[in-house]
Structures are given as C-alpha cells and as structure tokens.
Amino acid sequence: MNRINVLKVSLLSVLLVSLPAVSTENKPDDFSSTSDALADQRINKTLEEFRAERETVEKNLRNFDDLDFNVYSHQKWDEMDRSHAKDIIVHYPDGSVTHGLEAHLERSKKIFAFAPDTENPIHHVRIGQGNYTAVTGIWRGTFTKPMVLADGSVIQPTGKRFELEMATIGRWNEQGTMDEEWLFYDDYTFMKQLGLLK
Numbered sequence: 666m667n668r669i670n671v672l673k674v675s676l677l678s679v680l681l682v683s684l685p686a687v688s689t690e691n692k693p694d695d696f697s698s699t700s701d702a703l704a705d706q707r708i709n710k711t712l713e714e715f716r717a718e719r720e721t722v723e724k725n726l727r728n729f730d731d732l733d734f735n736v737y738s739h740q741k742w743d744e745m746d747r748s749h750a751k752d753i754i755v756h757y758p759d760g761s762v763t764h765g766l767e768a769h770l771e772r773s774k775k776i777f778a779f780a781p782d783t784e785n786p787i788h789h790v791r792i793g794q795g796n797y798t799a800v801t802g803i804w805r806g807t808f809t810k811p812m813v814l815a816d817g818s819v820i821q822p823t824g825k826r827f828e829l830e831m832a833t834i835g836r837w838n839e840q841g842t843m844d845e846e847w848l849f850y851d852d853y854t855f856m857k858q859l860g861l862l863k
Contacts, residue, residue: 691752691764691844694836698795707795722793725837729800733785740777742770750842758852769846778813779822780806785831796837804831804850808859823860 697703710718732748735741745766755769756762763769776783783806790801805828812820831850835843856862 691750691754693754694845699797718795721837722795722798724841725798725835726791726793726800728841729798729833729835730788730791733788733800733802737773738784738786740774742774745770746842748842749846750838750840750844753843754845756845756847758848758850776806779810779820780808780827781810782806797834798837799832799834801830801832804829820861825858825860827855827858829855829858 728748732745736744736748749766749769751766752764753766753769754762754764755772757772763772783804785802785804788800788802790799792799805826807824807826808822809824810822812822814820829850831848833849834847836845838844853862
C-alpha cells in the first residue's frame with residue numbers, strides 16, 4: 666500500500682471524529698455504582714426490587730433493539746431521541762468521544778453517506794443490570810458511494826461489503842434514554858473489509 670492510501674485510511678478516522686465537542690451537564694460515568702464496596706446493596710435486594718430492576722432492564726433492551734433494528738438501520742434520525750438523551754456521551758472504537766445527540770447523529774450519518782445500506786439487524790447477546798445494558802450483534806453494509814474525508818479528499822467506492830461483530834454498552838437514565846454509550850468493533854477489520862487496507 667502506498668503512502669497516499671495509508672494517509673487516506675488514517676484520515677478516515679479523522680473524518681469520523683472531526684466533530685466539535687460541546688459542554689454538557691451530563692458527565693462521564695465514574696463507575697462508582699459498580700464498585701465492590703456496593704456489592705451488598707446490589708445483592709441484598711428484595712424480590713420486588715429485583716423484579717422492578719429486571720422490568721427496567723428489559724424495557725431498555727427492547728428500546729435498544731428498536732434503535733438498532735428500526736431507527737438506526739432505517740436512518741430514522743428524528744427518532745433517535747427515544748433511546749438517546751440530548752446530552753449523550755458516546756465513546757467510539759478509535760478512542761474518540763462525542764458529546765450531545767446532534768454530534769452523534771452527524772457522525773452516524775457519515776457512515777450512511779458511503780454505505781447507505783448499513784444496518785444492525787441482529788443482537789446475539791442482550792444482558793443488563795441496574796442502569797446498564799450490553800448487546801452484541803452484527804453491523805454490516807456496502808461501500809457503494811464516495812467517501813469524503815475531513816480534508817475534502819475523496820476515496821472512490823470499492824463495492825466491498827463489511828460485516829463485523831459489534832458490542833454496545835449503554836448507561837440508561839430514569840427517563841429511559843441513554844446518558845452514555847460505548848461502541849465496540851474492530852476498526853482494522855472494518856477498513857480491511859472496505860478494501861482500504863491490504
């Protein structure tokens with residue numbers, strides 16, 4: 666692979682992360698609620714408390730299924746607020762972070778610009794506890810449109826299909842939307858499947 670192609674692949678990450686951060690009230694999770702010191706509180710619940718927690722977890726998981734299978738996969742961007750708080754913090758596989766739903770939407774739309782058939786059609790694992798959920802599934806699409814990088818350069822479509830295992834962890838609030846989301850997939854495999862790496 667020549668240096669120009671390596672540079673373009675490096676710029677792909679810049680394309681996907683070149684969004685301004687905004688100040689919000691929502692703060693990143695400090696994970697204090699999952700500390701070992703609070704294990705007794707998590708374990709010693711009444712049956713009613715466990716049932717109420719389980720109902721909330723199942724509701725949040727159904728909301729996440731709808732997000733991936735319906736809202737995201739069909740680009741219903743005006744419905745993202747059903748699962749995402751306005752001031753959501755989103756962590757991406759490359760280590761970048763967006764603050765606010767608008768920044769997350771802008772980044773999500775960039776994927777569909779070069780792979781309009783992108784979808785998340787399957788969740789293999791759906792688990793949760795307290796205000797956290799975790800799902801694994803499939804993320805797939807086809808590189809059929811030009812990819813415009815942050816510097817304005819363009820990578821022509823390769824026609825290659827990507828299909829990756831992904832995982833998402835969500836921290837949900839009492840209103841039933843995510844305050845924070847962690848997205849996991851293999852960026853190297855993603856770029857290789859797109860035909861951008863040899």
